[in-house]
Amino acid sequence: xxxxxxxxxxxxxxxxxxxxxxxLPENADVAIVGxxxxxxxxxxxxxxxxxxxxxxxxxxxxxxxxxxxxGMVLTGMKLPVPKLIKxxxxxxxRKMYAASIEAIDLVEQIVHEEKxxxxxxxxxxxxxxxxxxxxxxxxxxxxxxxxxFQISAGINPARYVAGLAHAAERAGAxxxxxxxxxxxxAESQKxxxxxxxxxxxxxxxxxxxxxxxxxxxxxxTPALRGKIIPIGSYIIATxxxxxxxxxxxxxxxxxxxxxxxxxxxxxxxxxxxxLFGGRAAxxxxxxxxxxxxxxxxxxxxITVYPQLRHTKVEYVWGGTLDFTVDVIPHAGKMDExxxxxxxxxxxxAAATWFGTQLAGMITGNIDSIPFAEISFPxxxxxxxxxxTWALPLAxxxxxxxxxxx
Numbered sequence: 001x002x003x004x005x006x007x008x009x010x011x012x013x014x015x016x017x018x019x020x021x022x023x024l025p026e027n028a029d030v031a032i033v034g035x036x037x038x039x040x041x042x043x044x045x046x047x048x049x050x051x052x053x054x055x056x057x058x059x060x061x062x063x064x065x066x067x068x069x070x071g072m073v074l075t076g077m078k079l080p081v082p083k084l085i086k087x088x089x090x091x092x093x094r095k096m097y098a099a100s101i102e103a104i105d106l107v108e109q110i111v112h113e114e115k116x117x118x119x120x121x122x123x124x125x126x127x128x129x130x131x132x133x134x135x136x137x138x139x140x141x142x143x144x145x146x147x148x149f150q151i152s153a154g155i156n157p158a159r160y161v162a163g164l165a166h167a168a169e170r171a172g173a174x175x176x177x178x179x180x181x182x183x184x185x186a187e188s189q190k191x192x193x194x195x196x197x198x199x200x201x202x203x204x205x206x207x208x209x210x211x212x213x214x215x216x217x218x219x220x221t222p223a224l225r226g227k228i229i230p231i232g233s234y235i236i237a238t239x240x241x242x243x244x245x246x247x248x249x250x251x252x253x254x255x256x257x258x259x260x261x262x263x264x265x266x267x268x269x270x271x272x273x274x275l276f277g278g279r280a281a282x283x284x285x286x287x288x289x290x291x292x293x294x295x296x297x298x299x300x301x302i303t304v305y306p307q308l309r310h311t312k313v314e315y316v317w318g319g320t321l322d323f324t325v326d327v328i329p330h331a332g333k334m335d336e337x338x339x340x341x342x343x344x345x346x347x348x349a350a351a352t353w354f355g356t357q358l359a360g361m362i363t364g365n366i367d368s369i370p371f372a373e374i375s376f377p378x379x380x381x382x383x384x385x386x387x388t389w390a391l392p393l394a395x396x397x398x399x400x401x402x403x404x405x
Contacts, residue, residue, distance in 0.1 A: 005290050007317040008066055008237040008269065011210045014334035024202045025174055028054035030362060031197045031206035033181050033221070036066035037347060038340055039212035040164040041355030041379035046179045047171035047365050051111050056175060056199055058180035062161030064216045067349055068319025070235060070265055070277050072255040073153040074109055074125055075100050078327045078344040087326075095370035099178070100346075103353035104151055107160075109353065113180070116163030118176040119270045125152035125255040152255050154267060158349055164352075176201070183371060184209060186336060193336070197385070201392070207363050212355060215284070217385060227376055227385045229323040230284045231391070233345065234293035236301065237269065237278035237315040238308065246272040249305055264300050265345075273315075274308065275303040283391055285318030293318060321345050327375050331358065332372035338362065340371075 030046055032039045046053040057063070077096060078085065084093045111120045117290050180200040187196050195209045204361030211221055215230040241249070250256065250268050257265035264278040276297055284287050294316040302309050324330060324342035331340035331354050338361065340354035360366030382389050 005294075005316050006120070007068065007286060008235075008275065008315040009156060012156060013158045013162055013314075024176060024199065024204050025052075025054055026177070027205045028052045028174065029206065030054070030208045030210060031056060031195065031204060032210045032212055033184075033197075033211035034064075034214065034216070034391070035061040035165070035175065035177060036064050036212065036214065037062075037161060037164065037208065037351035038214070038358075040161065040168050042210050042212060042359045043173035043175070043355075043373070044110075044164060044171055045356045045359035046362065047168060047173040048172070049359070050172075051359075051363060053168075053173045055168065055202060056179045056181050056197070057175075057177045058200075058216070058218075060177050061165045061175065062158060065214055065319045066161045066351070068317060069157050069160045069233070069345070069348060070236075070255075070267060070275055071157045071269075071348065071359035072125065072257075072265065072267065073104050073155050073349045074310065074346050075104060075118075075151050075349075076346075077329070078346060083400075084328075086333075092370050094374060099353060099370060100213045100350065101151060102339075104153060106157070106302070106356060107349050107352050108153070110164070110167070111155075111160070114163055114167040116160060116167070118159035118163060120153055120155045120160075121253070122151070122153045123253045123255065128256060128258045133134045146245045152251070154255055157346060183220055184337070195337070196368075209337040210355075210358050210362075211334070211337055211341075212351075212358075214343065214351070215320040215385070217322075217341070217387065221337070224339055224341065225377050225385045227330075228341055228385045229325065229379045229390060229391075230319065230320045230385050231279065231322050231323050232283050232285045232289055232293075232318055233277060233279060234274045234285065234290060234297060234318040236294055236297045236313045237273060237276075237314070238301075238346040239312040240313050241268075241272045241274060241311070243272060245307070246274075248307075249274060264304065266304070271338060274301070274305070275312075276304075283388065284320040285349070289320040290316060294366040321347075326378050327384070328374070329354065329371050330374070330376040331369055332376075334376075347390055394403055 021291045029052040038357045043053040043055045183198040185196045217225045266276040329342045338358045
């Protein structure tokens with residue numbers, strides 16, 4: 001399919017002015033590795049409390065999953081509530097789910113406080129059952145949750161992450177893009193523990209470190225990298241649809257996703273394109289996998305909406321999501337550094353919330369968070385970041401599960 005590989009969201013954002021390169025600060029109270037939702041929300045929260053925070057981003061701010069997603073601000077976790085209760089027990093799952101609701105409120109609060117123009121809209125979500133048995137599971141989850149789906153929202157993620165960056169900088173955080181973290185070592189200075197953070201542009205010292213690099217975590221932090229499973233997610237966007245057709249596709253403009261393991265997710269954009277995404281390939285996103293995914297996703301879109309068979313696809317792009325082997329977010333401390341990871345496609349709200357929570361833990365405003373109370377298993381060899389040869393087998397396994405369950 002002759003469609004140019006480009007990201008629709010990035011087309012809606014004015015490129016930032018070119019900044020004159022400056023030297024890194026020699027030290028900071030907190031060094032933050034990664035300039036996406038998590039890192040930038042942490043920087044904003046820290047700076048507002050008078051903490052000197054330095055965000056170190058290898059590419060441009062929001063370059064990773066933060067600009068490559070469907071713009072869905074969703075409630076809940078990836079796994080169904082009944083399954084989570086069986087695994088962790090009702091009390092802790094209640095806290096987890098409450099946190100997911102709070103996360104959406106936080107995104108809305110930040111958008112309003114910082115006056116970020118990002119098309120935030122409380123439109124709700126719709127999870128569509130692919131089989132009767134799935135629908136029965138939805139009824140059980142709904143009875144346990146007892147909440148309306150109107151809580152979920154839609155957003156332009158590229159505009160939102162750009163707004164977060166500006167907000168963090170206004171609050172006093174130091175933001176440095178094109179600054180790849182190469183090594184982090186703990187050292188003692190006058191009897192106090194410090195971290196030496198070596199980057200592609202020099203080194204700095206910090207009292208604390210937050211690892212907010214998600215699926216793009218490198219060997220600079222091998223312990224965290226060994227627990228992350230990087231999975232590709234791909235998206236197409238159609239040409240602008242006639243208003244009446246767009247209304248028929250999604251009368252209430254919901255954020256929609258299905259009940260499969262190898263799922264599709266879709267929504268209307270603010271200018272009435274259909275955005276349609278999914279796990280077209282499990283390998284992390286590359287130019288090759290993005291282009292190969294365009295045809296797969298178009299066929300999937302036509303399966304869901306046959307009336308779009310003659311509609312032109314104008315955008316296709318991809319990104320890499322950070323999954324964990326237990327498909328649940330994790331946060332806390334690892335090698336004496338703070339971290340949050342494993343958002344599994346729910347990162348717009350979750351990563352924003354986790355970043356703010358980590359900032360609260362560092363400043364003493366928050367004692368702990370529920371996701372820090374559970375064990376964080378390592379990813380199996382062949383699935384972990386940097387060694388992803390088994391990802392196609394994982395994709396095949398999920399397709400088999402979709403067939404039999």
